[in-house]
Amino acid sequence: MKDILAEIVAHKQVEVAARKQVRSIAELEQAPAFKRTPLSLSSFLKDPAKTGIIAEFKRRSPSKGLINGNVTVQEVTTAYTRYGASGLSVLTDEKYFGGSADDLQQARSFNNIPILRKDFMIDEYQIIEAKAIGADVILLIAECLSAAEVARLAQFANNLGLEVLMEVHGESQLEKATQHVQMVGVNNRDLTTFKVNFNRSCELAPKIPADKCKVAESGISDPAAIATLKQAGFQGFLIGEHFMRQENPARAFEQFVADVKAAEKVS
Ligand SMILES: O=C(O)c1ccccc1NCC(=O)[C@H](O)[C@H](O)COP(=O)(O)O
Numbered sequence: 001m002k003d004i005l006a007e008i009v010a011h012k013q014v015e016v017a018a019r020k021q022v023r024s025i026a027e028l029e030q031a032p033a034f035k036r037t038p039l040s041l042s043s044f045l046k047d048p049a050k051t052g053i054i055a056e057f058k059r060r061s062p063s064k065g066l067i068n069g070n071v072t073v074q075e076v077t078t079a080y081t082r083y084g085a086s087g088l089s090v091l092t093d094e095k096y097f098g099g100s101a102d103d104l105q106q107a108r109s110f111n112n113i114p115i116l117r118k119d120f121m122i123d124e125y126q127i128i129e130a131k132a133i134g135a136d137v138i139l140l141i142a143e144c145l146s147a148a149e150v151a152r153l154a155q156f157a158n159n160l161g162l163e164v165l166m167e168v169h170g171e172s173q174l175e176k177a178t179q180h181v182q183m184v185g186v187n188n189r190d191l192t193t194f195k196v197n198f199n200r201s202c203e204l205a206p207k208i209p210a211d212k213c214k215v216a217e218s219g220i221s222d223p224a225a226i227a228t229l230k231q232a233g234f235q236g237f238l239i240g241e242h243f244m245r246q247e248n249p250a251r252a253f254e255q256f257v258a259d260v261k262a263a264e265k266v267s
Pocket residue numbers: 004005056058061062063064187191217218219220238239240241242
């Protein structure tokens with residue numbers, strides 16, 4: 001496992017153990033959101049009338065430090081929805097990304113499109129939490145989970161009605177995509193150097209099992225790239241920093257969608 005991922009996962013183990021002492025599973029299951037029927041992100045991504053963009057609310061990151069501390073979840077996520085996002089991604093990790101469960105709960109209260117809980121999931125407790133705060137989808141990072149762990153956690157999520165996006169950084173991790181994984185994401189960011197290699201998505205696309213919805217992740221900032229990625233077979237595009245680093249992420253998102261449409265008309 002890469003250094004930063006190993007550090008985050010080690011911290012996550014401590015953090016989750018502490019949270020289990022504060023809020024029991026029985027309590028989480030009483031949350032109103034736990035009773036709602038989750039939305040299907042893979043269905044939204046497969047709808048050709050939608051943009052395919054999973055727009056991320058991301059305040060900070062290990063690679064960039066502070067990205068944007070001046071905007072609210074409400075203003076940004078409602079604009080993402082209004083201008084055509086197929087889904088939202090909300091970081092709930094506090095220490096490394098400046099997110100919180102409250103951010104996701106707020107996003108849920110203002111938006112009726114699928115929401116990905118973007119966190120480092122290692123334990124069933126976090127999946128129950130995800131449902132209790134209103135998420136529809138969880139992320140499983142293949143780099144930090146064994147095949148057996150991916151299968152166990154993905155099945156657990158599906159049993160709660162949540163979909164699973166499994167993220168890979170290389171070809172060898174693709175074999176972990178079981179029947180309980182609906183979407184496979186290729187992360188273009190190397191977690192050792194933090195360099196983004198956009199070709200990684202295109203190279204791995206043909207190797208992703210055909211029954212999985214394909215998502216390209218990280219480092220996407222050029223609207224023209226969406227057409228290239230669509231040609232490579234991708235239906236989903238996870239984008240955070242490009243919008244969040246602007247003073248007005250809402251306007252940046254609106255402009256990006258307009259530019260994607262213009263680029264598609266030309267090609
Ligand atoms: O973004 C990071 O620096 C990072 C570091 C270590 C682990 C994960 C990291 N990012 C999580 C993500 O997957 C991205 O937030 C997501 O793909 C959006 O990427 P971007 O459009 O480049 O913000």
